[in-house]
Amino acid sequence: VTLSRHPENETMSLASMALSWRKIKHDLKSELTEASLTGAGVSIATGLVMIYLVFSQISEYRTLNSQTTVALDHFSSNNLHPQATEEDLLQINFNVSFPRLSCEYASVDAMNFMGTHDAGLAASVSKIHLDAKGRQLGPHKDRKEKQHSVDEVHEGEQKSLQLTTDSFDSTRRANEVMIVNFYTPWCHWCQKLEPVWEKTAVALQEKFEQGKIGVAKVDCTAEDAESLCTTHGIDAFPTIMVFRAKYDTKDKEHERYHGERTVEAIVAWAETLVKQVNKEIPMSRVVDYDGDGE
Numbered sequence: 339v340t341l342s343r344h345p346e347n348e349t350m351s352l353a354s355m356a357l358s359w360r361k362i363k364h365d366l367k368s369e370l371t372e373a374s375l376t377g378a379g380v381s382i383a384t385g386l387v388m389i390y391l392v393f394s395q396i397s398e399y400r401t402l403n404s405q406t407t408v409a410l411d412h413f414s415s416n417n418l419h420p421q422a423t424e425e426d427l428l429q430i431n432f433n434v435s436f437p438r439l440s441c442e443y444a445s446v447d448a449m450n451f452m453g454t455h456d457a458g459l460a461a462s463v464s465k466i467h468l469d470a471k472g473r474q475l476g477p478h479k480d481r482k483e484k485q486h487s488v489d490e491v492h493e494g495e496q497k498s499l500q501l502t503t504d505s506f507d508s509t510r511r512a513n514e515v516m517i518v519n520f521y522t523p524w525c526h527w528c529q530k531l532e533p534v535w536e537k538t539a540v541a542l543q544e545k546f547e548q549g550k551i552g553v554a555k556v557d558c559t560a561e562d563a564e565s566l567c568t569t570h571g572i573d574a575f576p577t578i579m580v581f582r583a584k585y586d587t588k589d590k591e592h593e594r595y596h597g598e599r600t601v602e603a604i605v606a607w608a609e610t611l612v613k614q615v616n617k618e619i620p621m622s623r624v625v626d627y628d629g630d631g632e
Contacts, residue, residue: 438573441465441478486599492533497540499554502562513552515611516581517595517604520556520567525575530599537601542608551612578604580611 436444446463465478501509501518510516519535521528539553558567558575570579570592578595597603613619 435468435472437468437470437472440574441467443574486527486530487534487601490530490533490537490601492536494536494540497536497543497553498538499552501554501556501566502560503565504562506556506563506566509552509554510581511583512549514550514583514615515608516552516554516583517608517611518554518556518579518581520558520570520572520575520577520579522559522575523557524559527599528576531576534599534601534604538604538608541601541605545605545609546612551608553608582611582615584615 444465467475467478469475498519499505499509519528519531521531523529535553535555542551542553556563556566558564558572576599579592580595581592595604595607597607610619
C-alpha cells in the first residue's frame with residue numbers, strides 16, 4: 339500500500355477552519371456587543387434580585403432574636419411544697435403588664451400535659467395596679483363577694499330610658515344626674531340586672547321630680563348605640579356609669595358603679611349623687627381611671 343499526501347487538500351481544510359472561526363467570532367461579537375430588549379430586561383431583573391439579596395442579608399444580620407428558656411430549679415423544697423424534691427419543682431418567674439386588663443380578671447393557671455391537674459398558682463401570683471402611663475399604684479386586693487339580686491322580677495312597663503347615639507346627649511343634658519346601664523342582651527348578668535334596673539327606675543321616679551335623675555340603658559349590640567359603648571370604653575357587661583349635666587365635661591372621666599346590684603343599693607347610691615348635685619353633701623367625684631373597681 340502506498341500512502342501519499344496531497345498538499346492541496348490540506349490547504350483547503352485550513353482555509354475552511356479559518357473561515358469558520360471568523361464566522362463564529364463575528365457572531366459572538368454581535369451577541370456580546372449589540373443590545374436587545376430581552377437582554378436589557380434580564381440584566382435589570384438580575385440586578386434587582388442581587389440588590390434584594392444583599393439587603394436581605396444585611397437585615398437578617400441586624401435582626402435581634404429573643405429566646406426564652408424554662409429550666410428546672412435546684413431547690414429541694416419550699417414553703418408551699420415542703421416535701422418536694424429537685425425533680426418535683428419547676429420555678430417560673432414572670433413579670434407581665436396588661437394596661438387594659440383589670441386585675442380582678444387576671445389569673446394564671448398551669449395544667450399538666452393531660453389537662454387533668456391544676457398546679458394552683460393563684461396563691462403565689464401578685465397583682466399590682468397600673469395607671470394610664472404604666473406606673474405602679476399599689477398592690478391589688480381581692481374585694482369581698484357582693485350580694486347581687488338574681489331572682490328579681492319586674493312585672494310592669496319599662497321605666498328606664500332606652501338610649502341611642504342620637505338621643506344620648508339630649509337626655510344627658512335634660513337630667514341633672516343620669517345613671518346608665520351599658521348592657522348586651524346575651525349577657526347572663528345583664529339579664530339578671532334588667533328587672534333590678536327597671537325597679538330602680540320606678541323607685542327613683544317616685545322619689546324625685548322629673549329632671550333630677552334619669553335612669554337609662556344602652557344596648558351595646560344595637561347599630562344605633564354601639565358607638566356609645568366604644569366612646570365610653572365599655573369592655574365588660576353590665577357596666578353602670580354616672581353622668582352629671584353640669585359637672586362632667588370629659589367623656590372618658592365618669593365614675594363606674596361597683597356596688598351590689600340590688601334595688602336598695604343602687605337607689606341609695608343614686609340618692610347620694612342627687613344630694614351632691616344639690617350641694618346637700620360635699621361633692622365626691624372618684625374616677626376609676628384604670629377601670630378595675632378600685
